Amino acid sequence: MYRQVMTDTQLISTIKYVASTRPAFLLSEIANYLDEPQPVSRMYTAIQPHLRQLCLSATKLGEDYKISWIVPAKPYALNTEEEMRIAAFFEEGTIPPALELAIEQYITKKVGKRWDDPVILSRLRRAIVAQKDDYWRPTHKRSLQYSKGYHVLGYLAYHFPVYFMQTQHLLALLARDGLLKEEMTILDIGTGPGVVPLAIADFYSRLDTARATLHAVERSEEHCEAFTFLTEHVAHTNTRVTIKPPVRADITALGSGQIPDSIDLAVFSNVINEMTGASVEARADLVMGIADRLAPDGTILIVEPAEEVTSTGLRTLSLAVKKRGLSIYAPCTFIHTTNCTPDRCWSFVTQKPIRPTPVMNALAACDEPFRYVNTDIKYSYVILRKDGKTREAYRVPAGTRGFRLSGIHLHVGRRVNIIASKMSEDLGDAQTHLFRLCDGSAEKPVYAVLPAFHITTENNAILSAPYGSILRLENVLVRYNKAHDAYNVLVNRQTRVAAVK
Ligand SMILES: C[S@@+](CC[C@H](N)C(=O)[O-])C[C@H]1O[C@@H](n2cnc3c(N)ncnc32)[C@H](O)[C@@H]1O
Numbered sequence: 319m320y321r322q323v324m325t326d327t328q329l330i331s332t333i334k335y336v337a338s339t340r341p342a343f344l345l346s347e348i349a350n351y352l353d354e355p356q357p358v359s360r361m362y363t364a365i366q367p368h369l370r371q372l373c374l375s376a377t378k379l380g381e382d383y384k385i386s387w388i389v390p391a392k393p394y395a396l397n398t399e400e401e402m403r404i405a406a407f408f409e410e411g412t413i414p415p416a417l418e419l420a421i422e423q424y425i426t427k428k429v430g431k432r433w434d435d436p437v438i439l440s441r442l443r444r445a446i447v448a449q450k451d452d453y454w455r456p457t458h459k460r461s462l463q464y465s466k467g468y469h470v471l472g473y474l475a476y477h478f479p480v481y482f483m484q485t486q487h488l489l490a491l492l493a494r495d496g497l498l499k500e501e502m503t504i505l506d507i508g509t510g511p512g513v514v515p516l517a518i519a520d521f522y523s524r525l526d527t528a529r530a531t532l533h534a535v536e537r538s539e540e541h542c543e544a545f546t547f548l549t550e551h552v553a554h555t556n557t558r559v560t561i562k563p564p565v566r567a568d569i570t571a572l573g574s575g576q577i578p579d580s581i582d583l584a585v586f587s588n589v590i591n592e593m594t595g596a597s598v599e600a601r602a603d604l605v606m607g608i609a610d611r612l613a614p615d616g617t618i619l620i621v622e623p624a625e626e627v628t629s630t631g632l633r634t635l636s637l638a639v640k641k642r643g644l645s646i647y648a649p650c651t652f653i654h655t656t657n658c659t660p661d662r663c664w665s666f667v668t669q670k671p672i673r674p675t676p677v678m679n680a681l682a683a684c685d686e687p688f689r690y691v692n693t694d695i696k697y698s699y700v701i702l703r704k705d706g707k708t709r710e711a712y713r714v715p716a717g718t719r720g721f722r723l724s725g726i727h728l729h730v731g732r733r734v735n736i737i738a739s740k741m742s743e744d745l746g747d748a749q750t751h752l753f754r755l756c757d758g759s760a761e762k763p764v765y766a767v768l769p770a771f772h773i774t775t776e777n778n779a780i781l782s783a784p785y786g787s788i789l790r791l792e793n794v795l796v797r798y799n800k801a802h803d804a805y806n807v808l809v810n811r812q813t814r815v816a817a818v819k
Pocket of ligand 1: 478541589592
């Protein structure tokens with residue numbers, strides 16, 4: 319066994335070496351370099367699972383194989399019409415009518431009565447309230463079961479529309495950043511009723527030529543049933559997207575044949591926080607296991623609810639996988655190239671709310687309507703890569719002496735210049751604007767505070783700068799906020815704010 323492993327290791331190193339010297343070669347040529355020459359068929363069996371990771375492909379030529387470099391897929395570039403369709407979709411803010419209808423039909427099919435029957439609506443309300451109560455329990459006390467029909471029906475009525483739309487926002491980000499390819503293999507882990515595959519199929523309906531094959535894993539039978547119904551009723555209209563039936567499995571114990579060998583995009587949407595009781599390291603093991611199957615230019619997207627515990631949990635996980643070799647593409651930037659202290663990093667994105675669905679409106683026709691209408695989109699995400707790629711390239715040059723947020727406590731009461739990323743939308747109000755700042759070094763939260771009466775053309779870039787962008791803030795006053803054990807930097811009329819390129 320040991321000898322075989324050593325032989326395979328030598329074989330793979332040799333393949334890597336020979337591939338670095340020429341664009342293509344025959345597998346039979348490799349035998350000459352090995353201590354123990356092997357038949358081509360044996361060599362092929364040993365290297366086949368590793369080829370995609372090595373960016374190589376094998377083409378059968380008689381008894382031999384031609385090994386050549388895979389030409390990296392070109393990023394899918396959005397054209398103007400596609401951009402316009404995407405913008406119009408977000409402006410409209412509604413779930414596609416066909417999908418809404420399919421959800422209504424599924425509820426009706428499952429309960430054997432019309433979805434808007436008063437008895438059914440009141441059962442759905444109870445299911446939604448129970449799910450929300452469960453969600454706000456400490457993680458180790460949550461049940462998070464999706465074993466009964468109404469758990470899933472409540473999810474479809476209340477959570478699905480917002481998660482569907484937030485997935486589309488994230489897809490738009492990936493597309494605009496060139497992280498989608500013309501043809502992709504996508505894996506959705508913990509797919510539930512198919513939120514991500516359905517969102518991808520819908521998003522791709524606004525693209526001209528991009529194609530995708532979607533795989534999904536889910537352990538709940540009830541969710542898999544909803545997945546099958548919804549994808550059969552809606553997604554088949556988009557022939558450029560193939561949705562495979564969900565694999566019913568536990569994502570923490572996936573067998574090698576259950577997911578694709580080479581994944582271009584892996585998505586964990588609102589699932590990792592459900593691994594109640596799993597340590598950060600166990601969660602990182604799961605992500606790294608998927609990273610092993612990721613194409614060299616592939617992407618992992620993890621998204622979690624914006625709620626404080628799940629959001630900071632995501633940042634802690636992100637740092638753990640960064641330390642194990644993945645790069646954080648976005649939203650974090652490590653401009654001083656040091657690792658951050660993520661324990662209190664509560665950072666999330668806010669998007670335009672969706673319009674309530676007919677099901678939400680029917681549920682809201684009661685004494686406490688606000689309990690059943692879920693339209694706000696707030697989420698925390700991280701995009702991970704294996705190839706070291708990061709969204710923002712700016713790094714403070716090595717050896718530069720300058721201000722770091724890790725030293726902010728030494729400057730309370732002084733005016734300083736700061737370079738940091740804007741890591742929140744406006745957390746304040748019309749009188750006082752408030753933005754989270756991060757340069758990857760701070761130990762305590764830092765906020766930029768801009769009173770409305772201090773807004774000038776010199777400092778208003780902080781209002782419009784996108785989430786995650788790097789800013790230079792010149793001449794801000796440092797204050798310590800004892801109530802929150804955090805630091806505020808006051809942006810006033812003397813302050814200049816500009817984007818760092
Ligand atoms: C909150 S739902 C999210 C569904 C979907 N990804 C979305 O964003 O709406 C979490 C899903 O993860 C599934 N899940 C949680 N832990 C799992 C595990 N260990 N194995 C497989 N599925 C799991 C649950 O059954 C549930 O369907």
